[in-house]
Amino acid sequence: MLTKFKLAKYIALVAIAICGVVSFKQAALTAEKIQFNYGLLGFEVKVQDLADFAQEGEISDSLNFYLKRISPQKTQKLQKFLGQSYDVDPILVYRYSRTTVGIKMLQRIGDIIQLPGYLNGFYGLRAAVVQAAQSGDGINLVDFLHRFPTDIKLNLDQLLKLVKQVAATEEDTKEFLASLSPEEVAEPKSDLEDLPNLSDEGQYQVTQQTLELNDANRDRQLITDLYLPQGNLNHTPVIVISNGLGAKRDRFEELAHHLASHGFAVVAPDHPGSDRQRQKDFLRGLYKENFDATDFIDRPLDISYILDRLEKLNVTRFNSQLDLEQVGIFGYSIGGTTALSLAGAEFDFAQLEQDCAQPLNLLNISMLYQCRALELPREQRSLKDERIKGAFMFVPFGKSMFKQQQLANITIPIVFQVVDQDFLTSLLEEQIPLFNALGKKSYLVISENIPHSNVTLSKEQQSEQAQTSAVAKTYQNTLSLVFFKGYIDHDQIYQPYLSSEYMQTVEQPPFKLHLIKQEAHKYISKHDNSSKK
DSSP, X not given: OOOHHHHHHHHHHHHHHHHHHHOOOOOSOOOOEEEEEETTEEEEEEHHHHHHHHHHOOOOHHHHHHHTTSOHHHHHHHHHHHHOOBOXXXXXXXXXXXXXHHHHHHHHHHTTEEBTTTBOOHHHHHHHHHHHHTTSSOBOHHHHHHHOSSOEEEOHHHHHHHHHHHHHHHHHHHHHHHHTGGGGOSOOOHHHHTSOOTTXXXXXXXXXXXXXXXXXXXXXXXXXXXXXXXXXXXXXXEEEEEOOTTBOGXXXXXXXXXXXXXXXXXXXXXXXXXXXXXXXXXXXXXXXXXXXXXXXXXXXHHHHHHHHHHHHHHHHTSTTOEEEEEEEEEXXXXXXXXXXXXXXXXXXXXXXXXXXXXXXXXXXXXHHHHHGGGGSOSOOOOOOOTTEEEEEEESOOOTTTBOHHHHHHOOSOEEEEEESSOSSSOIIIIIHHHHHTSOSSEEEEEETTOOSSSOOOBHHHHHHHHHHHHHHHHHHHHHHHHHHHHHTSOOGGGGGGSSHHHHHHHOBTTBOEEEEETTOHHHHGGGOGGGGO
């Protein structure tokens, strides 16, 4: 049986990997050893020993002292992890490490990976990760350690807390997903199996045109793609797609075509200040930040302005085809936050100040983006647009940003599609509390094994990305169509689709789907980690 001290040594060794991957001028010195302190005791691991182990499988006598206490399978996994390379854009790493979000994240990790003398490791972390990214061979943990400008001193107390948190979150997530199984025991009903495959294109041909709209009052040029179904259609309901940070308006082009082929008009704008052009300008060094905090306000106003303009164009250009009183919104990540504002949620600066004063939870990075809202003027304003009648959101965030009362008072139906393993918008820390705050016309869809986005992947993982991406698109196309047909187009035959039984007919293992209605509070309230703090 391992003593507490010996166990701590192994946990610390493994946790180097956890911290190294979470973080992001040639230094004259490099790290030769990693020092651990545990109470009054201390020990160290040589960086070269880790390198030899990762590259050649060679285990030194000192490293063997730790590795012999774990199983051969775990030893093999650790070796693979230490040598695993991740493709990164070196310019993006450099720029991001100097943003408000990047600095705060590295400072938080610097509380764990310290410099000698118990100094925060921020500067060593930033130098090492930027230099490693510039190597051209991708970034891996051993290379990162070699490029750290000094010996590393790990704050073992903080490290153990992080490891414990990771383990507890994994266990809580498994327990949460297991608690959903009673809803899904029954076999799918035969009439559901006989329904048409909604992942197929619809009956309408689709045309696409680009509108150049200019909101002179806010000096915002809003380039917007409009997808229209062709045919003798009257009162065509409208769906708006609000994208994530750094994305172009064609990011969800496939979804837009899919919805339009089933009879919707789809509007997909760029959001200046947080779109792809801003990302390019940010990488060129024209901006310090990759998005403006004012976009938390400007994005909802963009959509309201576009709907205003479409009301005029609907008469002069589109033969009154568009039904602009029946508008749905699909929001991805910060686009989901945009949708919540349009649905009636308002900023809660007092709650945000309180939450942002706490140490950063490395398992919910979205808090760094929410805290940027503190840069806004402390005036209360409603961004609600009454034309929005339903919202489908994929991995939104806003638990700390929005007033709980406004979230509870949202009356439009909402679908949250979230993923089970997501350190950007944590399922238990961010998504479940946010969903719990909503009204009763809400659905939670959990997609297992699908990422928040195509984040940095190891070269070994990239081969699996195509399959995952294809499944993710199929789920979004199918589930958003079901929701918008039922709640925006008011086609009653689609109501049975929003059920756990139907989820079984469309899921593609291992990418399981779970659906929870807000009334099923017994399943989710005890897993709301915000209530445990």
